[in-house]
Amino acid sequence: AELVIEPTNPTVCAGQSILLKVLGAETDISWEMILSEEGKAVGQIQGEGTTVTYIAPDEPGSYRVMVMDSSDNAPAQATITVTPVSSECQLPLPPN
Numbered sequence: 001a002e003l004v005i006e007p008t009n010p011t012v013c014a015g016q017s018i019l020l021k022v023l024g025a026e027t028d029i030s031w032e033m034i035l036s037e038e039g040k041a042v043g044q045i046q047g048e049g050t051t052v053t054y055i056a057p058d059e060p061g062s063y064r065v066m067v068m069d070s071s072d073n074a075p076a077q078a079t080i081t082v083t084p085v086s087s088e089c090q091l092p093l094p095p096n
Helices: none
Strands: 004-006 011-013 017-023 030-034 044-046 051-055 061-068 076-083
């Protein structure tokens, strides 16, 4: 099975979070951020397994995340576009 990240090219407001899911992965799933050329903040990934939460940095830009598993599947990448905070951004949900 080929690894696919959903959504593949999400957009998220600076400082907010989005769920990322991997399809086709088997075991030992690992997510990582691909550092930007400037090596600046790229956000954080919380959780593990097939669904994780990506927390965007405060710096707008384009960030890449990669996921792989223990099989011979090629790693999958997603490009996350972080936009400046605006009135169109959804407010973060209060913590449970």
